[in-house]
Amino acid sequence: LPSSLNRQFRLRARPSGRIKPSDFQLVETPVPEPAAGEALVRTLYLSLDPTNRIWMSDVEQYMPPVALGEVMRGGGLGEVVASRNPAYEVGDLVTGLVGWQDFLLTDGSGMGALTKLPKGLPIALPSLLGGVGITGITAYFGLLEIGRPEPGETVVVSAAAGATGSVAGQIAKIRGCRVVGIAGGRSKCDWLTQELGFDAAVDYKAPGWQQALAAACPSGVDVDFENVGGEIMDEVLARMNLNGRVALCGMISGYNADEPMRGRFDAILMKRLTVRGFIVIDFAPRFTEAALQLAQWTLEGKLKHRETIVDGLENAPTAINRLFDGDNVGKLLVKVAEPSAR
Numbered sequence: 001l002p003s004s005l006n007r008q009f010r011l012r013a014r015p016s017g018r019i020k021p022s023d024f025q026l027v028e029t030p031v032p033e034p035a036a037g038e039a040l041v042r043t044l045y046l047s048l049d050p051t052n053r054i055w056m057s058d059v060e061q062y063m064p065p066v067a068l069g070e071v072m073r074g075g076g077l078g079e080v081v082a083s084r085n086p087a088y089e090v091g092d093l094v095t096g097l098v099g100w101q102d103f104l105l106t107d108g109s110g111m112g113a114l115t116k117l118p119k120g121l122p123i124a125l126p127s128l129l130g131g132v133g134i135t136g137i138t139a140y141f142g143l144l145e146i147g148r149p150e151p152g153e154t155v156v157v158s159a160a161a162g163a164t165g166s167v168a169g170q171i172a173k174i175r176g177c178r179v180v181g182i183a184g185g186r187s188k189c190d191w192l193t194q195e196l197g198f199d200a201a202v203d204y205k206a207p208g209w210q211q212a213l214a215a216a217c218p219s220g221v222d223v224d225f226e227n228v229g230g231e232i233m234d235e236v237l238a239r240m241n242l243n244g245r246v247a248l249c250g251m252i253s254g255y256n257a258d259e260p261m262r263g264r265f266d267a268i269l270m271k272r273l274t275v276r277g278f279i280v281i282d283f284a285p286r287f288t289e290a291a292l293q294l295a296q297w298t299l300e301g302k303l304k305h306r307e308t309i310v311d312g313l314e315n316a317p318t319a320i321n322r323l324f325d326g327d328n329v330g331k332l333l334v335k336v337a338e339p340s341a342r
């Protein structure tokens with residue numbers, strides 16, 4: 001094996017406010033040997049996701065929170081390096097909950113179930129965790145199944161230069177919509193309009209952004225693909241058209257707060273909005289359909305994606321905050337090891 005130690009970040013404390021490195025304990029143990037029925041997977045890329053912050057807290061959520069002392073839960077992509085499980089062969093590339101560690105032992109069931117990637121995919125590994133992976137799949141179902149935009153309608157996407165938002169906006173363009181992104185900073189906004197084909201982008205860090213949003217949506221807003229919540233969501237809701245749809249994907253602006261979020265229920269009533277929250281795993285039986293479509297759009301050049309890649313597992317506890325600081329464009333990943341296969 002390339003290394004004889006397995007570094008694991010275990011959850012030491014539930015964060016209060018921002019995540020701190022001291023919320024984790026770094027533990028080094030020998031690389032385990034697979035028992036009968038198990039495979040040993042080496043983490044190649046760790047996905048950093050806003051939901052990691054939710055998993056660290058003991059609040060109501062869609063999975064049990066990570067227990068104190070447990071290896072921090074995290075999605076990622078790995079390579080099978082030893083196997084005593086007939087479902088996994090050495091060299092297989094797999095995705096799933098690899099955790100914040102160099103190596104994972106899995107028997108292929110429960111939370112350790114890992115999806116084998118087909119061999120020889122013409123898509124770069126980081127994109128398999130982003131635009132063609134779980135965040136792309138989130139955008140796909142959230143927009144098409146919940147937002148249900150019609151050609152010519154106006155779709156607003158918040159956190160639009162992030163992993164999920166950048167894909168949601170491009171799918172809305174593919175569907176023939178007017179697409180307006182909201183993102184922090186001029187360069188992110190330029191990326192949206194100049195490279196991804198958004199019709200307009202609003203920099204919410206610039207003064208007067210509320211007026212800029214109104215100007216960018218002259219016919220109002222039919223679909224809100226909501227990633228941020230709080231003041232940004234309120235401003236979008238105030239501009240929704242009658243019978244508009246809100247695909248409530250996330251509310252990142254509140255994840256570091258200790259208080260529940262409040263919002264503009266008046267707009268929901270007066271405009272008869274349909275607001276539906278969803279978690280991507282609700283669509284698990286259809287993941288392959290989404291991944292194939294996202295891969296096809298990527299290969300056709302209709303869907304572009306970017307990744308922000310941080311080197312080294314040791315940097316995960318600080319890099320996670322880049323999501324909350326807006327210091328990422330596209331999917332935020334940690335590169336943990338080089339693949340030996342492919």
Ligand SMILES: NC(=O)c1ccc[n+]([C@@H]2O[C@H](COP(=O)([O-])OP(=O)(O)OC[C@H]3O[C@@H](n4cnc5c(N)ncnc54)[C@H](OP(=O)(O)O)[C@@H]3O)[C@@H](O)[C@H]2O)c1
Nearest residue numbers: 050159162163164183184227250251252253278279280326
């Ligand atoms: N429902 C699901 O199944 C599901 C699945 C995946 C993700 N999500 C949700 O989708 C959203 C985006 O996730 P992602 O993984 O794609 O991350 P991401 O968008 O790549 O990164 C997060 C982005 O959010 C923006 N942001 C952070 N704090 C903000 C604040 N206080 N106000 C405004 N913008 C803020 C930042 O961009 P700026 O520079 O523009 O501020 C940052 O780059 C999150 O809410 C996440 O929870 C939901």
